[in-house]
Amino acid sequence: MAVIRRIENFVAFIGRSVAWLNVLLILLIIVDVILRAVLDLTAVWVTEVQWHLFSLIFLLGAPYALQEDRHVRVDLFYERFSAKDRATVDLWGTLIFLIPWSILLMVTGSQYAYEAWLSGEGSPNPGGLPTFVPIKLMIPFSALLLLLQGLALAWKNNLLLREENTAV
Incomplete structure (x- = not known):
């Protein structure tokens, strides 16, 4: 249980920290809108940073959403099921689904980030971000967090089922 607690504490720390990026994203959007509307200024890098912040919020928030049971699910039957x-x-x-998907995403995301690093991928737009490697590295990192949280979830459910079976 100590390992599960450590994984969940780490995922929760990342998730809660990333939640604050929403405030930064909102402020950046407001500044961008004001600069465009009032001063007729456009900065490509500001738009690209907005995309990257949104990506971080999604990628690093997904494992925390899994931990908090906030992912979308079809509850036609599930809500009526017993705890077991x-x-x-x-x-x-x-x-069957989460662990293989996380591994696949980790492998393909790592290749994607590596190719971006090899090619020196950055924004094709003048004034854009010089590199996309950091955001692309977040794909395999997010998949790793999702995998760890999935393993913790599986272990907790396994323990719950064992307790149910020994109680009978």
């Missing part, structure tokens, strides 16, 4: 049945569905869903 929900744990079974969550365990198998994690093992």
Whole structure:
């Protein structure tokens, strides 16, 4: 349980920290709108930073959303299930879908970031960001966090099912 707690504390720290990027993103959008409307100024890098902030919020918020059970799910039957049945569905869903998806995303995201680094990929627009490598590195990092949170979730559900079976 100590390992699960550490994983969940780390994921929660990242998720709560990233939530503050929403404030920065909103302020940046407001400044961008004012500069465009009042001064007729456009800065490509500001728009690109907005995209990157949104990407960070999504990528690094997803593992925290998983931890807090905030991902979208079809609750036609799930909400009526017993705790044991929900744990079974969550365990198998994690093992069959989440863990393989996270591994695939980690591998392909790493290749994607590596290719961006090799090519020196940056903005094609004048005045844009010089490199896209840092944001692309967040893809495999997010997948790693999702994988770790998925493993913690699977282990917790496994423990819950074991407790249910020993209580019978």
